[in-house]
Structure formats: structure tokens, C-alpha cells
Amino acid sequence: MSAPLRVPVLLTLLVVCGTTAVVRAETPPINYMLQCQGCHLADGAGSPGAVPPLRNLVGKFLRVPGGREYLIRVPGSAQSALSNRELAELLSWIIRRFGPEQDAANLAPFTAEEVGSARGRPLVDVDSVRRDLLRRIAARDLSSSGPEGP
Amino acid sequence: MSWMGRSLGILCALVLAGVTVLLLPVVRAEPPAVQAGEPDPSTPEGDPGAAEYWRYCAIDGYLADCCGGTHTTCPPGTEMSTVTWLGTCTNPADGKDYVISYNDCCGKPPGGRCFVRRTEGERPAYVTHKNNDINWCMGTSSIAYNSTVAVVVGVAASEQSDVSDPGTGEE
Amino acid sequence: MFHRVGCFSFFLRSGGVPAPAMRHHLRIRWSLIALVLLGIAGARTGRADLEIEQTGQVASLPQPPSPHWAWVGDPVQRRSVLVDLENGRMLGNLAGGEGLAIALFPRSRRELYMPRTHYSRGDHGERVDALIFFDSTLLTPVGEVILPPKRAILAFTSGGSALSDDDRFAAVFNLTPATSISIVDLEARTFVEEVSTPGCSLVYPAGDRRFAMLCGNGALLLVTLDEAGRVVERTRSAPFFDPVKDPVTEKAARWGETWLFASFEGYLYSVDLSGAEPRFSEPWSLLSEADREASWRIGGTRHLAVHQATGRLYSLVHQGGPDTHKDAGSELWVYDLATRTRLQRIELENPGLTFMGLPIEFGKDWIWPFNRLAGWLLASVPIPIDEVQVTQDAAPLLVTAGTASGGLGIYDALNGEFLRHIYTGNMANLGLQLPSGWAGAAQGGNR
Structure with a gap:
């Protein structure tokens, strides 16, 4: 389309397509897509060196104190455009979706209350908190039942 | 009959023939098959080469469809980015909102054709996962930007989600 | 017939051979002529030769830079050109690499810094990100600092990098898509460290040892450095807007120590960073009810500019629906920041048409009314305005640029009068920088 026509046509389209400021509640799979999948990817693999994987790992954070809160306060969660209830449902879905299986099976579902109280303080230093949690997870697994399988 | 009269006669015949030919029904090429759920491809909303194509409601870049690829495949020799951002566009054919993945095609010079910048539901760059002003060729072997695709990866706000949902999905 | 012979009658008579007495006079006249001609010839051969010139001479930029200079990026030719806004002369040229060519301009040094990303084979190969140091007089590279190859490549020009207010450190925004900033010591010319800033993006100067970033929940992140440039504190504020x-758009403007952000719905948010804690003021509306009813909205690639001394805010606006925050503008609305009132509406002109970098202008010397007609025809081709900047001197100029053209529209910033077109030689203009105070130029101003 010629340049002079493009702007008014697009403008009309945008007006006709209506306001998009309304945030509508979606199901967890769709919320995962819209809020997380772009970086963590559909299979939860993440991006090496840039985006942590969820696959076979995210559930482990529930094994140690502070891990649950970490999953809420990490900025990707805390800052998502979701209500507390939607975020709680999404986090539970993520645990079940990506495991490990044992953590999915033992999951105490996230509640809107705990999400609401933690997400107001998004983590500033994610790296050292995450490193510390992983260290404690490894230590706990070592002491309880031997090294964790892949 | 004079030579002038004869020439006029020939001319009139030619004009008449031409007009007749133009009025004949023309055998056109087969119209492209309408993909199920897609709007009529002869409309701008159904033409992946048009800026108004429904999936492009928040695209920012050169259309892969114009640069050697299609609206779901990257041009030859480029690499499709893994990380990207996902938006939502309304399909005029069925009125549903679909989740669109705007992956970039990377590692080649700019495609340069069909630049489209639309901003429906798009947000500033500090909302990283909702921004299309970022070069999303991160995570590929080159950040050189060539073009962008628009892949349907889900159906939003639907009673029966088309996306497989392992786990209970209930809460 | 004799009259028509004119000066030749000096030499000739009509008719036949002149009489003997006349021949003598003729000889003298011819001798005089010959003498004059010889004299002329003699003068030519006796004049001094042109001076022998040297090859290898290269011009340098006059110093200090004029406040009426502008760097204008060209995403097609991957460069930024320096033009004089008074006469349109091109003064210099810098290559940009991947992404837009945006530089940093210190006030206290005769340098400029450009973060650049390159691949060893053009579009693939080994990626190298570096902050390149240039001499501001010679425009030659004089050093570089290699950065982590993570620099964010953005399609807009705000927030990609920043200088500390005392020119000691530079911060470059990284996106992998994890976010961080790379700190460079500009005096020692060394890389200091990468500071992880999860959930927060872009970087704006906020003092001598501090940078500000915008977070996805509407908060501000302040990153404080020590004297060596190492991070000592990262503090998030409470959210100050609803994302x-x-x-708010990323295209912020600075007024003294205060940063101004305009929101999609046309509210202006201010953050005063003069103290240890950020102070947020109540946002005020740039649009009246009538404006909103007429669908006026803010929008553009760089849509806010502030003239420091007079406290005037220039805001690019267009008429459009929701989510048109990147649409180009047709008018520039001028506000007094102190009183929060609108002073003027400037209807913007076409910044000029170019093709392949060359201006399309014709008919200026045609007779009236055709000279006006040609100009009118060209002006009726819409080239919407994407960027606005203002010089910071006492006779400030407004500069407008549209991406679809290599032309700039220059206005008097105080009364809004259109002054002239300037053609940059760019095929597209994207990345308009007016570095006030650069290398000791006119005082004041944001970068």
C-alpha cells in the first residue's frame, strides 16, 4: 500500500480493533504463553546463559525454605500483568507442567494471599538468591537420599 | 469505397473487436485455497503480504512473507530466534483471540520489504515480554535482523483451549 | 552605415586604402593596440604561480562545538552525520554498526563515545561489542573498551546508554533477554563490571555516581556506584505509574535534575532525582478533555524535548486511537513546566522530501505563482514527524525529523516560527541528538 494511505488506514484499523488496555483473565496455559513463554520457551528450556530453565528444575525450589517465595518474587513472576489469583494458579501450573515429577506430586498449590504478600517486593539481587537456593537444594538432596538424578 | 472509408471501417472493426474481447469472461487463476479458520485471502485481513493481515496486529519489522519466507517460516539462510515476545490478535474470520509468537529471522541483512509497525497491546521496553522495539535476535548466532514471522501458538480466552495442558490445569 | 561601424571606425574608413597621412596615424593606433595586447600577455606570463599545495590535509571540527549542531542517525547507511543547523553543511560522519548510531557526549572532555556492535563477517561470525572513544575535534577513534557482547539493540533512541553527570562513567544497557548494565570508566578507559538488574531496563543518568532504570512493575531502580565504578547499591522505588x-513511554526528557515521562494517555510524570531518594510528583495531564475527545495522543520515536533555561516542554502529538504511542506527530504542543500550562500549538511542516539522500526541491526560482505551487505540492506529501529536539542556547532552535526523509524541519523554539529545511544527506533520519554542552559548548541542557 502506498505510504500516504498507510497511516490513515492503520489508524482506522487500530481504532476499530478497539481498546486493548483491558486485561482479561486467561487460563494458566495461555498466561504462561503471554507472560513467560517468550523467554522461558514452550518446553521450559530457557536460553543458556541468559534465561534459566524451568524444565525439571523449577519444582526443586519448593524443597527448601525461601524457595516458594523466590518463585513469587523473581521479577518475571512479581511483575507479570496478572492478578494475585491468576499468578498463583500459573505458578502451580508451572510446577506441575515442568516438574520434577516428585515436586509436582507434592505441590501445595500457591494461594492468592501468599502471592499478594510477596510479589510487592520484587527481588533486586536474583543471582545470589538463586545461587544460594540451588546450593541448599543440592546440600539437602545429598544429605537426604543421595545425588539427584537428571 | 474510398481508401479513407476502408481505413475507417478497419479501425471500427478493430475497436469493436477489442471491446468485445475485454467484455469476455476471463479465465482467472485458481484462487488460493482458504485455510480453515483464516479470513478470505483476497482481503487485506487474509493476505499475509499485507500490513493489515490480522496476525500482524503488533508486528514491528519486515514481513518474512515478503523477504523469501512466509508468515510462519523464515527466509532461507536465516535463523529463527527462540526467545521472542508473544502478543494477542483477533482473527476477523472467527472473532477469536489467538496468541501470536513474533519470532525474528536473524543472521542476514535487513529484508527491506514490507516494513510494518503496529502496536496493538504492545508495551514499552521495560515490559520486556510485551515490546516489539527490541531486536529479538537474541539467543541466535547473530543479532543481525532480517525479518519477522507471526506464528499462531495458542487460542486465548477460549472455553476449550487448543493447547495441550499436561497436569490437572484446574485450580 | 558609418555609425554602425562603431569602434571599428577608429581603425578603418569605409571605402578604399587610406591616404598616406592617415596611414601614419593608423600605424600608431595599431602599435598602441599591439602594446596593450603584449602588456596583457606579459602580465599573464609574469604573474606569480599558484602556491603548491600539500596532499594529506584533513579538516577538523571547530571547537568548541556550536550549540546549533546536530548529530542525525541514518539506519539505512548505518551512520550518524553531524550537520550545522544554520546552513545545512555537513561537518562530520560516524559509523554505527548494528542497531542505531547513538553516541554519548561528555561536557568536560573533547571526546565522544559510541557503543557499537560488530560481527567479524558482517552479519555473522564473532560478535564484538565495544565502547569506541573518538576525539571530538578530529573525529578519529582514539581508544576503545571491549564490552560483554550483550548490548541491547533497540529501534528507538532513548535509554540505550548513559553518561554519569561528571563524565566519569558510562553505562550501557544489556539485554539477552536478561537485563543488566555494563559500566565503563571513561578516564581510565577500562571496563569495570556488569551489574545485573533483573526486571528493570534502559538506563538514564541520575547523578555523578548513579543511574536510573525503569522496571516492569512501574518502579524506578537506582544503581549507585562507588568511586571505582563498582555497584554499591541497587534500590527499587515503589511503582510510580501503572504499567x-x-x-509511560521510554522516551523521557530531563529538566535539570528531574526526569519527565509521558504516559500513553497523555499524563506527565516527574521524578526529582536531586536528592538521595527519588521524589515523585503528582502527574498532570498534557491533554484537556476537549483534546481527548478529539483523540489527540502523544506519540513518536522521540516525542519529548525540554529547553532547560526557559522550562519549556515540547510534546509531539497526533490524532489516533488507543495504542498509537509510536505514531508520528502532526503538531508540537509547547508547555511551561513551572505553571503546567500549554503555551502554544505548532502545526508541523513536512521536514522535506529526499530521494536517496538528495533533497527533492524544484521550482523555487520559477515565477510566481508557480514557485509557490511546486513547494505546495511537495509539502502536501505527508512525511510525519517522529523525533523532536531543541538546542539549549539562548536563541534555541527546534529540530524535527521524520524517519521517511533525510530532511529536518528547523523552527524558532521560542515562537514556533518555521525557519528552514536542512538536508542531512541521510536516506532516513532516525537518531536525532543535540549534544548541548558537548566538549565545552553552550551551557546547560540534557544529552
Whole structure:
């Protein structure tokens, strides 16, 4: 389309397509897509060196104190455009979706209350908190039942 | 009959023939098959080469469809980015909102054709996962930007989600 | 017939051979002529030769830079050109690499810094990100600092990098898509460290040892460095705007120590960073009810500019629906920041048409009314305005640029009068920088 026509046509389209400021509640799979999948990817693999994987790992954070809160306060969660209830449902879905299986099976579902109280303080230093949690997870697994399988 | 009269006669015949030919029904090429759920491809909303194509409601870049690829495949020799951002566009054919993945095609010079910048539901760059002003060729072997695709990866706000949902999905 | 012979009658008579007495006079006249001609010839051969010139001479930029200079990026030719806004002369040229060519301009040094990303084989190969140091007089590279190859490549020009207010450190925004900033010591010319800033993006100067970033929940992140440039503190404020209902654009403008952000719905948010804690003021509306009813909205690639001394805010606006925050503008609305009132509406002109970098102008010397007609025809081709900047001197100029053209529209910033077109030689203009105070030029101003 010629340049002079493009702007008014697009403008009309945008007006006709209506306001998009309304945030509508979606199901967890769709919320995962819209809020997380772009970086963590559909299979939860993440991006090496840039985006942590969820696959076979995210559930482990529930094994140690502070891990649950970490999953809420990490900025990707805390800052998502979701209500507390939607975020709680999404986090539970993520645990079940990506495991490990044992953590999915033992999951105490996230509640809107705990999400609401933690997400107001998004983590500033994610790296050292995450490193510390992983260290404690490894230590706990070592002491309880031997090294964790892949 | 004079030579002038004869020439006029020939001319009139030619004009008449031409007009007749133009009025004949023309055998056109087969119209492209309408993909199920897609709007009529002869409309701008159904033409992946048009800026108004429904999936492009928040695209920012050169259309892969114009640069050697299609609206779901990257041009030859480029690499499709893994990380990207996902938006939502309304399909005029069925009125549903679909989740669109705007992956970039990377590692080649700019495609340069069909630049489209639309901003429906798009947000500033500090909302990283909702921004299309970022070069999303991160995570590929080159950040050189060539073009962008628009892949349907889900159906939003639907009673029966088309996306497989392992786990209970209930809460 | 004799009259028509004119000066030749000096030499000739009509008719036949002149009489003997006349021949003598003729000889003298011819001798005089010959003498004059010889004299002329003699003068030519006796004049001094042109001076022998040297090859290898290269011009340098006059110093200090003029406040009426502008760097204008060209995403097609991957460069930024320096033009004089008074006469349109091109003064210099810098290559940009991947992404837009945006530089940093210190006030206290005769340098400029450009973060650049390159691949060893053009579009693939080994990626190298570096902050390149240039001499501001010679425009030659004089050093570089290699950066982590993570620099964010953005399609807009705000927030990609920043200088500390005392020119000691530079911060470059990284996106992998994890976010961080790379700190460079500009005096020692060394890389200091990468500071992880999860959930927060872009970087704006906020003092001598501090940078500000915008977070996805509407908060401000302040990153404080020590004297060596190492991070000592990262503090998030409470959210100061709603990123879902009415986000602010990234295209902020600075007024003294205060940063101004305009939201999609046309509210102006101010953050005063003069103290240890950020102070947020109540946002005020740039649009009246009538404006909103007429669908006026803010929008553009760089849509806010502030003239420091007079406290005037220039805001690019267009008429459009929701989510048109990147649409180019047709008018520039001028506000007094102190009183929060609108002073003027400037209807913007076409910044000029170019093709392949060359201006399309014709008919200026045609007779009236055709000279006006040609100009009118060209002006009726819409080239919407994407960027606005203002010089910071006492006779400030407004500069407008549209991406679809290599032309700039220059206005008097105080009364809004259109002055002239300037053609940059760019095929597209994207990345308009007016570095006030650069290398000791006119005082004041944001970068």
C-alpha cells in the first residue's frame, strides 16, 4: 500500500480493533504463553546463559525454605500483568507442567494471599538468591537420599 | 469505397473487436485455497503480504512473507530466534483471540520489504515480554535482523483451549 | 552605415586604402593596440604561480562545538552525520554498526563515545561489542573498551546508554533477554563490571555516581556506584505509574535534575532525582478533555524535548486511537513546566522530501505563482514527524525529523516560527541528538 494511505488506514484499523488496555483473565496455559513463554520457551528450556530453565528444575525450589517465595518474587513472576489469583494458579501450573515429577506430586498449590504478600517486593539481587537456593537444594538432596538424578 | 472509408471501417472493426474481447469472461487463476479458520485471502485481513493481515496486529519489522519466507517460516539462510515476545490478535474470520509468537529471522541483512509497525497491546521496553522495539535476535548466532514471522501458538480466552495442558490445569 | 561601424571606425574608413597621412596615424593606433595586447600577455606570463599545495590535509571540527549542531542517525547507511543547523553543511560522519548510531557526549572532555556492535563477517561470525572513544575535534577513534557482547539493540533512541553527570562513567544497557548494565570508566578507559538488574531496563543518568532504570512493575531502580565504578547499591522505588493501565513511554526528557515521562494517555510524570531518594510528583495531564475527545495522543520515536533555561516542554502529538504511542506527530504542543500550562500549538511542516539522500526541491526560482505551487505540492506529501529536539542556547532552535526523509524541519523554539529545511544527506533520519554542552559548548541542557 502506498505510504500516504498507510497511516490513515492503520489508524482506522487500530481504532476499530478497539481498546486493548483491558486485561482479561486467561487460563494458566495461555498466561504462561503471554507472560513467560517468550523467554522461558514452550518446553521450559530457557536460553543458556541468559534465561534459566524451568524444565525439571523449577519444582526443586519448593524443597527448601525461601524457595516458594523466590518463585513469587523473581521479577518475571512479581511483575507479570496478572492478578494475585491468576499468578498463583500459573505458578502451580508451572510446577506441575515442568516438574520434577516428585515436586509436582507434592505441590501445595500457591494461594492468592501468599502471592499478594510477596510479589510487592520484587527481588533486586536474583543471582545470589538463586545461587544460594540451588546450593541448599543440592546440600539437602545429598544429605537426604543421595545425588539427584537428571 | 474510398481508401479513407476502408481505413475507417478497419479501425471500427478493430475497436469493436477489442471491446468485445475485454467484455469476455476471463479465465482467472485458481484462487488460493482458504485455510480453515483464516479470513478470505483476497482481503487485506487474509493476505499475509499485507500490513493489515490480522496476525500482524503488533508486528514491528519486515514481513518474512515478503523477504523469501512466509508468515510462519523464515527466509532461507536465516535463523529463527527462540526467545521472542508473544502478543494477542483477533482473527476477523472467527472473532477469536489467538496468541501470536513474533519470532525474528536473524543472521542476514535487513529484508527491506514490507516494513510494518503496529502496536496493538504492545508495551514499552521495560515490559520486556510485551515490546516489539527490541531486536529479538537474541539467543541466535547473530543479532543481525532480517525479518519477522507471526506464528499462531495458542487460542486465548477460549472455553476449550487448543493447547495441550499436561497436569490437572484446574485450580 | 558609418555609425554602425562603431569602434571599428577608429581603425578603418569605409571605402578604399587610406591616404598616406592617415596611414601614419593608423600605424600608431595599431602599435598602441599591439602594446596593450603584449602588456596583457606579459602580465599573464609574469604573474606569480599558484602556491603548491600539500596532499594529506584533513579538516577538523571547530571547537568548541556550536550549540546549533546536530548529530542525525541514518539506519539505512548505518551512520550518524553531524550537520550545522544554520546552513545545512555537513561537518562530520560516524559509523554505527548494528542497531542505531547513538553516541554519548561528555561536557568536560573533547571526546565522544559510541557503543557499537560488530560481527567479524558482517552479519555473522564473532560478535564484538565495544565502547569506541573518538576525539571530538578530529573525529578519529582514539581508544576503545571491549564490552560483554550483550548490548541491547533497540529501534528507538532513548535509554540505550548513559553518561554519569561528571563524565566519569558510562553505562550501557544489556539485554539477552536478561537485563543488566555494563559500566565503563571513561578516564581510565577500562571496563569495570556488569551489574545485573533483573526486571528493570534502559538506563538514564541520575547523578555523578548513579543511574536510573525503569522496571516492569512501574518502579524506578537506582544503581549507585562507588568511586571505582563498582555497584554499591541497587534500590527499587515503589511503582510510580501503572504499567498495565497507563504505561509511560521510554522516551523521557530531563529538566535539570528531574526526569519527565509521558504516559500513553497523555499524563506527565516527574521524578526529582536531586536528592538521595527519588521524589515523585503528582502527574498532570498534557491533554484537556476537549483534546481527548478529539483523540489527540502523544506519540513518536522521540516525542519529548525540554529547553532547560526557559522550562519549556515540547510534546509531539497526533490524532489516533488507543495504542498509537509510536505514531508520528502532526503538531508540537509547547508547555511551561513551572505553571503546567500549554503555551502554544505548532502545526508541523513536512521536514522535506529526499530521494536517496538528495533533497527533492524544484521550482523555487520559477515565477510566481508557480514557485509557490511546486513547494505546495511537495509539502502536501505527508512525511510525519517522529523525533523532536531543541538546542539549549539562548536563541534555541527546534529540530524535527521524520524517519521517511533525510530532511529536518528547523523552527524558532521560542515562537514556533518555521525557519528552514536542512538536508542531512541521510536516506532516513532516525537518531536525532543535540549534544548541548558537548566538549565545552553552550551551557546547560540534557544529552
